[in-house]
Amino acid sequence: MTPAARISAAIEVLADIDARRRPAADALKDWGLAHRFAGSKDRAAIASLVYDALRRKASSAWIMGENTPRAVVLGMLRLQRGLDAGAIAALCSGERFAPEPLSGEERDRLATADLSGAPAHVAGDFPDWIEPSLQRLFGGDLVPEMQALATRAPLDLRVNTLKVSSREEAHDALPHLGAIETPLSPLGLRIAPSEDGRGPAVQSEPEFLKGWIEIQDEGSQLAALISQVKPGEQVVDLCAGGGGKTLALAAMMDNHGQIYATDNDARRLAPIHDRLSRAGVRNVQVRTPRAKADAVSDLDGRMDCVLVDAPCTGIGTWRRNPDAKWRLRPGSLETRRKEQATVLDRAARLVKPGGRIVYITCSILPEENDDALSAFLERHDGFRPEPHDALPGQAGLQSLTEKIRRTAYGLQLTPHRTGTDGFFVAILRREA
Template identity: 45%
Template sequence: MTPAARLQAVIDLLTEIDETPRPADAVMSAYFRARRYIGSKDRTAVAQTAYAILRRHARLTWWLEREGRTATPRARVLANEILAEGKPLATVLELFDGSKFGPARLSPEELALGRALDTHTLEHPSMPEAVRVECPSWAEGPMRAALGAQFAREMEALLDSAPLDLRVNPVKANRESAIKALSRARIQAQPTRWSPLGLRVQGRPPLATVDAFKEGLVEIQDEGSQLVAFAVAPKPGQQVVDFCAGAGGKTLAIAALMNNKGRVVACDVLAGRLKRAAERFRRAGLHNIEPHPLTSERDPWVKRHKRKFDRVLVDAPCSGTGTWRRNPDSRWRALGPGLDQLVPLQASILESASRLVKPGGRLIYATCSMLPEENEGQIAAFLESHPEFTVKPVAEVWAEEGADSVPAEGPYLRLTPARHDTDGFFAAVLERKADEPVTAAESGAAGDGAEDDAAELAAG
C-alpha cells in the first residue's frame, strides 16, 4: 500500500469503529479479516495509526472544536498528521492526493483547518489537564479521588500502549524452559518484576504460531491479572470457584497453581465464553476445571453449594478504567452498563458469591478498575453488612506464599500503570470466620431445596 492508501484505510477503519457498537479491537479484527489482501506490514501500520488516534481522541477533538470543526474520522486523521506526527501541511497535501486508493483532496474548509493547525503541536498551554491526559468527564472526579496528587502521572501512564506479558504454565514449564522455548522462535522474553511466573515479551510477535504457545507452556496474561490469581492463593486439593470466569484467564492461573489437583469451578452467565475457554483449558493440560454456566448471580446452584468452597474469586464486571492502555476507545464509547448500573450489580454479585465460602475460607473481590466506587467502596459496604468476614491484608497472603516482594501498600492490592507497570487492578481478600454458626436462612428451610431444583429445571 502507498502511504496515501494506508491513510485512507485508517479513515475507513475509524469510521467503522465510530459506527459499530463493539470494542475497537473486535472491529479492527473484523476489518482486516474482510481485507486479507492487506499485507502484514500494512495491517500493522494502519492499526498502529488508528490506535494512536484513539489514544489522542480528547486532544485532537479539543483542537478541532477550537477551530469550529466536527471531529469526524477524516478530520481527526488530518489533525493527527499535523499535530501529533509533526508533518507540515505541504507534506499532508501530498497524502490527501485524490488517488484511486488514497484520501480525496482537501476541501477549502479542510485546507483552512490545515493552515490553522500547521506548525502547532498536539498539546497547548490552554488545554485543560483532563483533556491533556485523556480523562473523560464522567471519570475525572472518581479518578482524582482515587489517585490524588498522582492523577496526572497515572493518567499519562494510561496513554501508553500496554506491554505483552505471558504467564508460564507451571504444569508444563518453568521460567527458564519457557524463555528457551520462546528464544527458539526468536522471541525475547524477560522475567516480570512482580509475578514469579510472568514474562514480558519484546515487540508483538505472532504468538499463536509459536510452539511454546500452541503446546500450552505459556498463556497471554497481563502481570497484574496474574497477581490477582496469586492473591487467591489456592492450594492443591482445594475447592475453588471463579465466579465471573469470562474467557478463563484467571481460571487457568488458579488451576495451574493447584498443580491440577482439587477442583476449580469456572462460572459465568455467558455460556459461550466458557465454551470457548475450554480450548484454552485443554491446551494448558489442566483437568481440574469444571465449567458451569449460571443464569444470573442468583442462580439456584449458588444456594445448593453454600459454604462448600475454600476460595471464591469474584472478578466483577467493571468500568475497565485500569485497562485503558489496551482499550483506549472505552474512555469515550458507552458499550456496556455505566457506573450507576455496575456498582449495584457488583454488590449483588459479591453478596451472592459470598454464600459459597466455607468457614475459614476466603472471598477474593477483584476488578480491573481504578475507581473507589467499584473497589474500596464495595468492600466497605459489604463488610458493614457481613461481620462474619474480615479483611486479610495482601501482605499476609504474600508472606504465607513465601513471596519476596509485595506490590501493595495497605490491606488491598492496588496496581497502577505508573507505579507497577501493569494494568490497573484492585483485589481484596476477605476471610470468613472459622467458627461462624450456620444461620437459619442458610440451613435451608423446608421447601428451599425443592424450589431451587424447580427453578434450575425451569431455567434449562
C-alpha cells in the same frame, strides 16, 4: 498501500465509528471487507493508526482545535507517533489516496500547539464525567496515571508450571519472540509492542499449542498469585469466563484440590474446555449454568476460597481497548455496580468459616472497588478485610510492595506504578 493511503483509511474508519457509535473492531472489519485489496499488513497498520488515535482522541483534538476524525489523526501523528509538522505535511499531499494537504492553521497547530493549560481529562485522554472518581484515587497523580493508561500495552505471557519446570526453560525455547522476564510476576514473559502495533502470532507457536504458555497480562497473573490458593483447597472461580485465572489457580495448586469454574453467562465459558486440556489441568470441574439455575448451589458453606473476578467497566484495560473509554456511560457504571453486589452476595454464601473471598476487578474506579466492598461489609456481618499491607510479601511478591497503590481495602495496580493493566485486588475473610 502507501503510508499516506493508510492514514486516509484510518480517517475513514474513525468517521464510521463516530457516525455509527460502534466498536472499532466492527468498523475495521467492515472496512476490510469493503477494501479487499488491502493486505494483512495494511489492515494491521490501519488498525494501529485507529487505535492510537482513540488513545489520544481528546489531546489530539485539543492541539488541533477541532474534534473531527482528520484532526484527531493528525494530532495523534504528532503526539503519539512523534512526527513533526513537515513529516505530516509530506503524508498529506492530496495525491492519489493521500489526505488533502494541510491548511495553514493545521500546519501552525502541528508546529506550535501543546497541552499546556489543557484540563486533566484532555491531558489524560479520558471522559470528563469520571474525573471526580479518578481524583479520589489518584489525587495529584491523575494526569500521569491516565497518560500511562493511554499508551500501548505489551503482550504478556504466563509460563504454565504444570507443563514446564521454570520460566527460564520457556524463555529459552522462544528466543525469536524477543521476550523478557516480567519485573513483578515470577511466571511472566513480556513482548514489547512493535512499532506498527502488531504482535507475534503466539497462538501458533509450538510451545503455546503444547500448553507451556498462556496469554495473560502481568497484572492478572499478580492478582491470581495474591489469592494465595494452595494445593488441596476447595475453590470456586465464580466469574471464570474464558478461564484465564482458573488456569493460573490450577497451576498454583499443582492439580491438587478442586476448582469449580462457573459463570452466569454460559457462552463466556465456552473456550475454557480446550484451554484446560491444553494446559494439562486436571483439578477443575466446569459448572455450566442451565436455564439461569445456580450451578454451584451444592457448594454453599464449603469453600476455602471464592474468586470473584467481578464484572466491571474494564477501565483498567483501556491500553488494549481504547475505543471502550469513549463509549463508557454513567448508566454502564451503575449496571456494573449492581452486578458486583449480586456476585459478592453469592460468594458470601459459598465461603466456609475461616475461608475467604478474593475480589478482583480490572477497574480503577473507587465505586467498583472500595465502595463495592464497603457496601458488602455493611450488608454482611462476619466478614473482615484482610490487612493488605502484607499481602504482596505473603504471596512472595516483595518487589511489588513498593510499587503498589494501597486503598482502604485493597491493592491497586496501574500502568504508571506497576506497568500492568489496572487491576484491583482485595481479600475478605469470613470469621471462623
